[in-house]
Amino acid sequence: MLSIEAHGLTKEFKVYQSRPGLTGAFRDLFSRQYRIIRAVDSINLEISEGEMVGYIGENGAGKSTTIKMLTGILQPTAGQLKVNGFDPHREREKFVKTIGVVFGQRSQLWWDIAVQESFRLLQKVYQIPADQYKKHLDRMIEVLDIGSLLDQPVRKLSLGQRMRCELAASLIHRPSLLFLDEPTIGLDVLVKENIRQFLKEINREFGTTILLTTHDLSDIEALCSRVVMLDQGKIIYDGSLTQLRTMWGGNKKVHLEMEQEVMLIDLEARTDGLGVSWEKRGPRQYTAHLRNGETTVSEVLSRLVQHVPIQEMQIEEASTEEIVRKIYSEGMTVA
Template identity: 60%
Template sequence: MAVTLAIDVHGLRKEFMVQKNREGLKGAVRDLFRREYNQVRAVKDISFQIPEGEICGYIGENGAGKSTTIKMLTGILVPTAGEIRVNGYIPYKEREKFVRGIGVVFGQRSQLWWDLGVVESFQLLKKVYRVEDADYRERLAELTDRLQLGELLNRPVRKLSLGQRMRCELAASLIHNPKILFLDEPTIGLDIVVKTEIREFLKSINQRFGTTILLTTHDLQDIEALCSRVIMLDDGRIIYDGGLEELKNRWGKGKEVILRFAQPASLQRLKELTAGLEVHWSLDNEMTAKVWIPQEQAGVSEVLGRVVNAVAIEDIKIIETTTDDIVREIYKSGSAETKPARETEVTLHG
């Protein structure tokens, strides 16, 4: 069965001309008459495909090219080179038809009118997207219920807290039931309770309506909670595109297990019990020990099986390598595979 693509990108590139300012008064005067520019390539010939109904995490450090890519995918920016199809449309060419099938949430920019009541913003968006009255009423009722907006609908947007506004922004982006939802830092600055509510809501609309979601975020707990696939950018290039579990397996260093014993245990005894497993023991005190289990060297169950049968244990805590740790390690090394050579900037005169 053929897979239908929601997003299809080939050789996508975006270059900007950035003015190069010379130092001092003399340099400023020269800039008035003869400016120099650096050609900066923000996105460097990337290709990827996202099937309908997938939730994909699009991650990278500041300046990696994430937001530039999202702006091209949503038709805000025109690519320098390459091909884009989103819902079958070329975003920057077929704007009117294209925008009816997408929803966008930029965490630090609002699509709501600041001084209007929330529901008035929704009514304006209804007209922009040409949503039928019956569909709008049904959709608004569901979003109000799911995102707990009842008390917020008549408040001016400027009087909402950040968490309240983000719930309203999500509702605004979904009022026309788009096939694809682009989320750029949707949980930035929110407390853990609101973040959890938003994650659960996003999972539910994906499952119910098959909504495709492309999520950019610095909060890797968003990725863990929502995404099965991750695309990772560095310096405008894709350095990893694959499953989240595969990424963990490839880059996870191992697990640390903390054991609290019912009776004193010696380091020598613990090492004897796990001989041949290539694990590393350390003793905090005679009642508490830590064992480091390297990735692919031994299983936690095998180590615990040997110890539990010989020593009485009161408590066990397993600490895994987190996604944050893995991503930090990848960026430190430069690549999930191999580090591509960075391009030099080209100086142009104009």
């Protein structure tokens, strides 16, 4: 079953365009010119229940506009959209009870009251039965380690403490779909890892569908097996991270340190026909350059291990961040 189903989803904005110079400014007082900007351009997106999907793109690519349509904040200009079986804009009152939202730079907690009071207010808003509320909240308090924060006003929390409380607040009504927009922005490594582990746990335990938008691609690598890439309002890639690396990761490098010096000609002979070129970096250090898609590391090693004394090995490949940067900087078409 699909949590998100969008076909031809489009959003256009009418933007005021000023004329240059003093004369132009005077004319604008009486007649204004406008242009149409298409922020999201006829995208098709299907996300199944229980999936964890990364939604990425440069600033201005249309990510935030898409999220606002998916959460019912904006009404699409054109296209069909169903989220959890609802039209997010027209059936908003019923729909919002099925989703949770965390925006890294905005708070859904009340700034001047204790965290637990914010939780109680949300309980009333979502009309959650007391026994169900307590059981679920106790579980989140334990996993997120926020028990010591409940009596503190939100304004006194650090960013990492507040984000853990924000996550608890977004999940207090057990939504089946969670939208995360930059959930780990500005957090230290340990807090990031705790939040990632929590998200994995709720996905595994409750089957919560998660759509994650972020500029920190380490979040995507840690949580998502599927990534959707947006550019100028269009989806340019929708698939697995593994496939993205295979298609656009470039050549892998295998750095080897031998127990004794080996002739390059011997290494080339052992790996003949595999699409490998060799480089000597030191007395016993060698690098195998694997041409993309022609061979694998295991195939190369299987040719070497019985005949060449390998002491240490390191595999070097492009990170997801490097691949995405390359795609955007070179204007590649991925899909």
